[in-house]
Amino acid sequence: MQRSRERRSGRRPGGGSVRGLVVVAISALLAASVARAQAITGNSSGDGSPVALADEPIAPVPRDVALPADKVRLGEMLFEDVRLSRGDKLACASCHQLAEGGDDHRARAPGSDGELVDFNAPTVFNAALSFRLNWRGNFRTLEEQNEVVLLDRQLMNTSWAELLAKLRADATYRKAFAAVYGSGPARAHVLDALATFQRSLTTPDARFDRYLRGERDAITPEEERGYQLFKEFGCVSCHQGVNVGGNLFQRFGIFHDPFSERSVRTADLGRFTITGEPDDRFVFRVPSLRNVAVTAPYFHDGRAATLEQAIEEMARSQLGRVLSGQEIGLIAGFLRTLTGEYRGRSLSDAAGPAP
Numbered sequence: 001m002q003r004s005r006e007r008r009s010g011r012r013p014g015g016g017s018v019r020g021l022v023v024v025a026i027s028a029l030l031a032a033s034v035a036r037a038q039a040i041t042g043n044s045s046g047d048g049s050p051v052a053l054a055d056e057p058i059a060p061v062p063r064d065v066a067l068p069a070d071k072v073r074l075g076e077m078l079f080e081d082v083r084l085s086r087g088d089k090l091a092c093a094s095c096h097q098l099a100e101g102g103d104d105h106r107a108r109a110p111g112s113d114g115e116l117v118d119f120n121a122p123t124v125f126n127a128a129l130s131f132r133l134n135w136r137g138n139f140r141t142l143e144e145q146n147e148v149v150l151l152d153r154q155l156m157n158t159s160w161a162e163l164l165a166k167l168r169a170d171a172t173y174r175k176a177f178a179a180v181y182g183s184g185p186a187r188a189h190v191l192d193a194l195a196t197f198q199r200s201l202t203t204p205d206a207r208f209d210r211y212l213r214g215e216r217d218a219i220t221p222e223e224e225r226g227y228q229l230f231k232e233f234g235c236v237s238c239h240q241g242v243n244v245g246g247n248l249f250q251r252f253g254i255f256h257d258p259f260s261e262r263s264v265r266t267a268d269l270g271r272f273t274i275t276g277e278p279d280d281r282f283v284f285r286v287p288s289l290r291n292v293a294v295t296a297p298y299f300h301d302g303r304a305a306t307l308e309q310a311i312e313e314m315a316r317s318q319l320g321r322v323l324s325g326q327e328i329g330l331i332a333g334f335l336r337t338l339t340g341e342y343r344g345r346s347l348s349d350a351a352g353p354a355p
Contacts, residue, residue, distance in 0.1 A: 056212060058242075058244055059242045060209035060210075061126065061202050061204040067196055067200050068196065070180050072196055074176050075196050078190060078194050079092040079194060079198075080092070084158060085150075086159075087112070087157075092194070094109075098342065101123055101291055102125035102201065102291065103123045103295045106297075107120060107302025107303070108120055108301070109121055111155055112153070112155060119267055119300050122135065122287060122295075125290065125340075125342065126202055126203060126290045126291070128198060129242050130245075132246075132285050133145045135284050136284060138271075142198050143191040143194075146198075168185050180193070203291055205341045206290070206291075206337060206338050206341075207337040207339075208337040209340070219337045225334075226333045227334040230331055230334055230335075233321060235319070239289050243289075249283050251282050251283050254317065255320030256320070257317075258303075259282075265301075268300075270283045293307055293335055293338070293348065298310040299313070308329070308332050
């Protein structure tokens with residue numbers, strides 16, 4: 001199962017109805033996505049109410065997240081602390097701004113050395129609901145990803161000796177770690193606290209989630225039409241489940257070469273840089289579309305400044321379609337209904353302007 005999920009979904013299997021196979025595949029991915037959300041949140045049915053539109057390929061984000069409050073608080077302290085980086089230059093929150101879309105609104109941010117990092121910073125919101133993490137899907141757990149980010153010379157560029165010495169010198173941290181873990185700051189505890197906080201960063205109650213729960217007037221007729229086009233054109237074959245994506249790998253550029261107008265960078269090769277397999281050239285983890293309207297710019301290289309540009313690119317490169325301005329506008333309208341709430345406030349209220 002794991003191996004099959006890692007292959008590109010654009011390959012046609014022999015025998016059977018392609019449409020039927022797509023339906024079965026989406027159903028399986030949806031079931032896996034919902035099960036993952038339930039495991040992360042500790043909630044078997046979201047908010048205890050049935051999903052009114054149970055046959056839809058997208059499921060609502062659960063409203064309740066069952067996590068230890070003391071660990072979440074400690075993880076939040078760490079997430080916002082620049083002392084987790086060498087020279088106290090960067091915090092996790094430097095590139096993942098929770099007051100906005102959970103990203104930094106830059107195509108590629110400067111790293112600890114001042115040079116641009118390889119990839120656009122993905123939003124941290126709902127990251128725990130994806131089956132793999134980062135653009136190449138090279139991490140399976142938040143703990144694994146966090147450690148690499150902390151130690152990476154281009155990112156936080158710290159060492160465990162340096163980081164732990166700072167935390168152990170702080171009386172507030174010593175007290176907080178002792179209360180939560182029964183001892184002072186330690187590597188495993190830092191990673192656990194950070195990951196626990198990140199698992200709390202879900203954004204329920206998007207208007208589309210309310211629609212899925214039976215509140216039919218939560219979206220407009222035009223937004224509903226955009227959703228129908230999203231399904232009819234095939235966008236939903238990669239963007240479905242609780243996270244509206246984040247649960248499979250796909251090649252970027254099935255029908256059109258997205259790199260035809262510039263030279264290919266190493267980062268553009270996607271999973272190939274990890275696996276070395278020719279079939280993984282230009283293959284990336286499909287990103288979640290949750291809160292996509294407030295996380296511009298788009299794609300692994302931040303090439304698209306607006307949501308409409310991103311839709312146009314995806315239609316041409318992934319679906320082999322040239323959409324009209326009206327169709328793009330309708331789909332963009334639907335995608336804006338996927339903006340959820342964090343701590344009772346819609347992310348759309350806080351998001352800054354796209355660059």
